[in-house]
Amino acid sequence: MKIKDRYKQLSIEGKRTIITSDVHGRPDLLKRLLDEVKFSDDDILIINGDIIDKGHDSIGALQYVATLMDKGNVHVLLGNCDKIFDELEEDFLYGYMEYRYTIVHEMLQVLGKSKEDYPSQQAMAHDLRTQFAHLHSVLKDLPLMIETESYIIVHAGVDDDYLETSEHDALNMPFFYNKGHRHEKTVVVGHFPACNFVENGVYHHNIKVHPDYKTIAIDGGNEVKTSGQLNALIIEADGQVSSTFVDDYKKALVIQSFDSGVQMPHTFTYPNYNIDVYEGDEYFTYCEQQGEGCMVKTEYIDFEKNCLKDDYTDYFHKVEMSEYVSVIKRLNGYVLIKKDGIVGFVPEEVLE
Numbered sequence: 001m002k003i004k005d006r007y008k009q010l011s012i013e014g015k016r017t018i019i020t021s022d023v024h025g026r027p028d029l030l031k032r033l034l035d036e037v038k039f040s041d042d043d044i045l046i047i048n049g050d051i052i053d054k055g056h057d058s059i060g061a062l063q064y065v066a067t068l069m070d071k072g073n074v075h076v077l078l079g080n081c082d083k084i085f086d087e088l089e090e091d092f093l094y095g096y097m098e099y100r101y102t103i104v105h106e107m108l109q110v111l112g113k114s115k116e117d118y119p120s121q122q123a124m125a126h127d128l129r130t131q132f133a134h135l136h137s138v139l140k141d142l143p144l145m146i147e148t149e150s151y152i153i154v155h156a157g158v159d160d161d162y163l164e165t166s167e168h169d170a171l172n173m174p175f176f177y178n179k180g181h182r183h184e185k186t187v188v189v190g191h192f193p194a195c196n197f198v199e200n201g202v203y204h205h206n207i208k209v210h211p212d213y214k215t216i217a218i219d220g221g222n223e224v225k226t227s228g229q230l231n232a233l234i235i236e237a238d239g240q241v242s243s244t245f246v247d248d249y250k251k252a253l254v255i256q257s258f259d260s261g262v263q264m265p266h267t268f269t270y271p272n273y274n275i276d277v278y279e280g281d282e283y284f285t286y287c288e289q290q291g292e293g294c295m296v297k298t299e300y301i302d303f304e305k306n307c308l309k310d311d312y313t314d315y316f317h318k319v320e321m322s323e324y325v326s327v328i329k330r331l332n333g334y335v336l337i338k339k340d341g342i343v344g345f346v347p348e349e350v351l352e
């Protein structure tokens with residue numbers, strides 16, 4: 001299967017168009033996102049793959065997306081995670097299910113069964129496909145790409161000869177944003193969280209528009225990254241582009257202004273977790289990566305493996321008294337927050 005075997009041409013000219021991706025079992029966030037952008041019947045919505053898995057409600061996400069698709073102005077693309085109904089017999093499935101929460105877990109729960117209740121994996125696959133045919137049918141014939149007047153929309157990436165791109169590459173290509181391409185049209189991809197492409201040492205999950213290539217990465221790392229979010233790319237009827245996002249972190253009131261002054265922030269993201277670990281205390285430890293030094297919050301360090309446990313930024317936010325910020329994680333003496341979409345620390349005493 002190649003893109004040329006299953007793609008869709010769509011005219012969006014003169015229409016406001018919303019593009020999102022990587023909903024990952026969060027119909028609640030998708031609903032909030034559509035409220036946030038004031039999605040209406042006059043707009044076009046494109047969901048760029050990965051409706052299911054990782055989040056807690058893949059079945060709900062599929063059902064919600066199915067009702068949206070009935071509207072006629074909603075177009076859904078296939079993502080690699082949405083292929084799971086075709087992978088029920090695969091050897092890797094049970095191993096994958098050990099570390100990822102999937103729609104298979106949910107379907108088994110609905111049936112009140114566990115995988116051990118079946119005589120074989122084949123028997124389970126057959127039962128799930130029969131009992132949940134209505135869910136499978138939502139995903140079965142989704143296109144691999146949507147092409148508009150000015151955009152190519154695909155879950156992970158395209159080759160230069162884009163119609164010849166294999167299904168596997170269209171759904172799995174990992175670093176397309178940095179790879180570049182030769183297309184006249186702008187390529188919009190999800191799949192690989194945009195935060196992994198670090199610019200100026202800043203860690204954020206907002207949509208990234210490549211400065212040199214006509215590529216836009218829209219995956220906000222929802223359900224994948226500790227501080228992730230669900231993004232929307234908004235293309236106005238006149239072609240103007242903007243973006244917004246929703247997340248569900250709790251807000252906290254700033255009770256003391258804080259400013260750590262000028263900084264040159266460092267951010268380390270997956271898969272670049274190896275570090276050299278030097279001196280530190282219970283709060284921060286001095287570390288280096290390829291000669292670049294920075295202070296790492298000590299809880300983030302795996303001292304046995306000399307690596308980070310998660311994406312890390314050493315940025316400190318400037319905050320003003322009586323504003324609200326989103327709390328990602330409370331750590332020893334400091335809190336990881338999100339402000340204006342950017343992730344960074346503040347001392348714990350500045351928050352209520």
Ligand SMILES: [Mn+2]
Binds near residue numbers: 155191192
């Ligand atoms: Mn994906």
